[in-house]
Every structure is written in C-alpha cells, then in structure tokens.
Amino acid sequence: MADVVDLCAALLRFDTTNRGGGDSEGEREAAEFVAGVLADAGIEPEILESAPRRANVLARVPGTDPSLPALLVQGHLDVVPADAADWSVPPFAAEIRDGCLWGRGAVDMKDFCAMVLALVSEGLRPKRDLVLAFVADEEDKGDYGAHWLAARHRDRFEGCAAAISESGGYTYHVPAADGRTVRLYPVGTAERGTAHMRLTARGRAGHGSRRNDENAVARLVGALARIAAHRWPVHLTPTVEAFLVRTGEALGVEVDLSDVDGTLARLGPAASLAENVVRNSTTPTMLDAGYKVNVIPSVAQAQVDTRVLPGTEDDLLATFDELLGPDVEREFVAHQAPVQAPVDSPWFGAMAAALRAEDPEAVVVPYCMGGGTDAKAFSPLGIDCYGFAPLWLPEGFPYRALAHGVDERVPLEGLRFGTRVLRHFLTHA
CATH class of the missing domain: 3.30.70.360 (Alpha-Beta Plaits)
Structure with a gap:
C-alpha cells in the first residue's frame, strides 16, 4: 500500500509541462508510472496514445454492486510551465517544507491523482464500478487527452452516469456576520x-x-x-442561485436575487466564488x-x-x-x-455527506467554475460532471492563487483529509 504523500511526490517529479500547441513532455513517463501503480494493485491499465508520447491511462475498478451505473474518476497528468527562477524551491523536486509538499501540479491536479492511486493501492472496494482516466493535454485544448478519448474511445465510458474531477471540495474559510468563521466547501456543478x-x-x-x-x-x-x-x-443559473442563497444563509447575510451585485458585496471573501459567473x-x-x-x-x-x-x-x-x-x-x-449538472442530486448529497464525515461543520455549496476543465469533453457523453477533488486547507492558505502560480504546494494533512473524504464517497455513493 502506497502513501498518498509519497505518490503525490512521485508524480510531481515527472516534468509533464504542457506548453500548448502540441509541445509537451513527460506525459508518457507519468502515464507509465500510473499504470504501474494500478497493475501492482491488481487493476489492469490501458495506455492509449493520441500521438507519440501523448499518453492517457484508462482502467476499471470493479464495485461491490455491478448493477449500479459506473462513476468516472478523471484527472490530468500535465501541468502548466514553471519558471524555476521565480520559485522558492525547484518546481519538480517535490520538496516537503512547512507542512506542505511543493511542486508544479501539487494542487492542479496531481494531488487528486495521487489520492485515487492511494485508494486503489490500498485495495479500495467501491460501491459501484469506477472508470479511471488519467489524461494528457488538459492544460491546452484536450485534443490529445479527454476530447480525443471521448471521440475515439467513447465505448470506454458507456454506463458512466456521473464523473468527478478537479476544482471542488476544498476548504474555504469565510467570516460570518456574527463573527464566526464558516468553512465552506464549494463543489463544482457547472462551468461556463x-x-x-x-x-x-x-x-x-x-x-x-x-x-x-x-x-x-x-x-x-x-x-x-x-x-x-x-x-x-446578470444571468443566474441554478448553480449560482443556489450558491448565493445557501452561502448567504450560512454566513447570516441578506440575499437579494434582484440585486446580485449588492448581495455579492455582503458575502465578503465568498463573493470571489461567484462574482465571475453571474455574467x-x-x-x-x-x-x-x-x-x-x-x-x-x-x-x-x-x-x-x-x-x-x-x-x-x-x-x-x-x-x-x-x-x-x-x-x-x-x-x-x-x-x-457550458457544463451543468444537477445541484440537488444523490451525487451532490453523497459528496456533502463525505465531507461532513471528516468535518462535521462543513457547509457544502454548489458553485460554477468560471473557466473550464475536461468535464467539457465528458459532459456531451451524457455524464453529469462534478468538480470534487476534496482537500483540507488551513485558514489563509492561498489555494486559488497557487494553481498556475508560483510556489504551488499542497498541505500534507490536506492530502490525507482528501483521501479519507474520497474513500467515504467512493464506498457510499
């Protein structure tokens, strides 16, 4: 059984920089490592190359109830460039300092990939079949990764009712009107x-x-x-409306959907999760x-x-x-x-329950991503795609600035928390 921190460090040491326009490196080596971990756990992996060295890994983990629809668990192995001169540590050295694991891809999104591998390595028995996809090229257009897989290997995803991937389920500390600090956990249910x-x-x-x-x-x-x-x-989608209402309720502030800008002003730091997706x-x-x-x-x-x-x-x-x-x-x-999954669904409920199992005071809210992920490749296949890569973060941790930023890092305890949450979700959902 491999430790999640060790697995994440190993993934970070692969320089999988994607410069765009077909210029990338290291995806094949990272894919072979992932395939090796899966094979050691008794899972049969498949490496599919969309072009020389543009490698994707697919595998299926059997569930305890094969009558249930499968769940797609997908993550990308490529990362954006990192200029070592700007960093406090070498970006591909995977150093541990100050309680964090440092390196390009630590939160985008080799942390999630490591959690999945750790669970499979320990012999995870999910409730339903899992289709695992570790893909190339998300940091460009996905033409060599998820979009290629969805177009050329659609049969591998048949029977998948939902998917989880990056950009959701992390701790967001927000001051409430009464002086409390509320721990929001936004789960992605839509993308522009x-x-x-x-x-x-x-x-x-x-x-x-x-x-x-x-x-x-x-x-x-x-x-x-x-x-x-x-x-x-202003155009309020079901996800954004639910975010505003539920976040306002948790923070004890007035929510007026006829005055969205005024409502955002009252939400304080939480407004950053919605201000770019109301228009x-x-x-x-x-x-x-x-x-x-x-x-x-x-x-x-x-x-x-x-x-x-x-x-x-x-x-x-x-x-x-x-x-x-x-x-x-x-x-x-x-x-x-755009991508839009149901907000009030059994999937969302199971994610919220998994987070509350580890943090009983978690306030789980849906949110809409302003940018995009590989969900745009899988959603047209009829799969409900959610941003759910759980991660505990300490107050003041600059998570949203670190993805694609300098000195990217992930808290060690955050990795372990996320692994426990993911285990709960995959064995109960």
Whole structure:
C-alpha cells in the first residue's frame, strides 16, 4: 500500500509541462508510472496514445454492486510551465517544507491523482464500478487527452452516469456576520462555456501619414473598445442561485436575487466564488496588426476570451455582433458548450455527506467554475460532471492563487483529509 504523500511526490517529479500547441513532455513517463501503480494493485491499465508520447491511462475498478451505473474518476497528468527562477524551491523536486509538499501540479491536479492511486493501492472496494482516466493535454485544448478519448474511445465510458474531477471540495474559510468563521466547501456543478473568437478587420492599406477612413486597425480598436466597455447583464443559473442563497444563509447575510451585485458585496471573501459567473464575459487578450509604423495595414486581428453561461449563447452572440459593427468579422478559435449538472442530486448529497464525515461543520455549496476543465469533453457523453477533488486547507492558505502560480504546494494533512473524504464517497455513493 502506497502513501498518498509519497505518490503525490512521485508524480510531481515527472516534468509533464504542457506548453500548448502540441509541445509537451513527460506525459508518457507519468502515464507509465500510473499504470504501474494500478497493475501492482491488481487493476489492469490501458495506455492509449493520441500521438507519440501523448499518453492517457484508462482502467476499471470493479464495485461491490455491478448493477449500479459506473462513476468516472478523471484527472490530468500535465501541468502548466514553471519558471524555476521565480520559485522558492525547484518546481519538480517535490520538496516537503512547512507542512506542505511543493511542486508544479501539487494542487492542479496531481494531488487528486495521487489520492485515487492511494485508494486503489490500498485495495479500495467501491460501491459501484469506477472508470479511471488519467489524461494528457488538459492544460491546452484536450485534443490529445479527454476530447480525443471521448471521440475515439467513447465505448470506454458507456454506463458512466456521473464523473468527478478537479476544482471542488476544498476548504474555504469565510467570516460570518456574527463573527464566526464558516468553512465552506464549494463543489463544482457547472462551468461556463468557451467561445473564444478571432476578430478580423479589413480596410485599405496606405501610408501612415495620410488620412484613411478605412483603417483596419482603427476599425478593430473601435470594436474592441465597445466590447471591453460592455457590461453584460446578470444571468443566474441554478448553480449560482443556489450558491448565493445557501452561502448567504450560512454566513447570516441578506440575499437579494434582484440585486446580485449588492448581495455579492455582503458575502465578503465568498463573493470571489461567484462574482465571475453571474455574467458572461468577453475579454480582449491578443492583438496582431501591421509590420511597419508608417504603413497602414489592410488587415488587423484580435482574439477575445469569451465565456458563456448555460442558456445564454444566442443572446451573447447577437449582442457581440452589434458591438463589432459592420467592418469586423468573427470566427471561433475554440468553442465548447457550458457544463451543468444537477445541484440537488444523490451525487451532490453523497459528496456533502463525505465531507461532513471528516468535518462535521462543513457547509457544502454548489458553485460554477468560471473557466473550464475536461468535464467539457465528458459532459456531451451524457455524464453529469462534478468538480470534487476534496482537500483540507488551513485558514489563509492561498489555494486559488497557487494553481498556475508560483510556489504551488499542497498541505500534507490536506492530502490525507482528501483521501479519507474520497474513500467515504467512493464506498457510499
């Protein structure tokens, strides 16, 4: 039986940096390690490569009641780049200091992968069959990982009713109105969709010193200014509404759904879990135009990071086109639908019960992720996807800043807490 801390440290020592655009390393070695742990536990793993060295591991753990629908447990093995010069420790050395395990991927998300491996290693007997997926390429587009698996190996996921993965089930300490500190545990039940767009403005090329009313750069900048200044209306999804109501109740503050901005102001630090998902967002992020300062180019382009709440895309695109005006065209560079799982479901109830079994004062609330995960690959298969990677965190621990940040680390006790919670969930759900 392998210890979760040792397993997490071993995973962190694999440099699985994903630079995007197909440029990655170490995924094959990490996948072989995972497969070895599974094989040692008597589970037969399958390594599937979407391209040379872009490796994914699939396995099935039999449950005690095979009549129940299976549960998909999925996590990614790749990580974002880390510049060692910025870190206090080498990012792939897996050092232990100050009660934490340090390294790139410690909370995103090799901690969860290690918990799953630790449970399998100890001989976990889940209530239902588990389909395990340790995937590549989540930190880019998932084309070599989850999306490839869902498209090319859909049969491996047949019978899965729900899935769990990253970004939920961690401790969030929030001051209440009466001076208490409430321990929230947000569980992801939704994600905004991705509708990244490339904008192209065309015009008449010419000399920079001369008047030009068909300047492509000016047309593009005008459109971007309108997009950046636009205030998208509030749209409350079932997940966000439930978050606001239940969090407000736990904190003892007034919740007025007709005044969402005022409600968020009263939630204090907890507002950060909802403030980015009460509206759609369209954020200009990239510009490309011209090749010489005294030449007006005929084409100018930009990219806009667009995030879409469930049920709002048609209205967003219609408004977006009005903001663009007649001289700018758009096209999708990434387009993935929002994810939405039932809030009040037996799955959510089982997650809440597992957290309360280890922390009786846990307040478990649903929340919507502002970005995205590999749930976007598995949700179209009819699988209800939840963000549930349980982790205990001490008060003041900068968890949300560490994913993709400098000096990423995970508390050792947090790993052990998460493993116990996950064991309870998998043996009872």
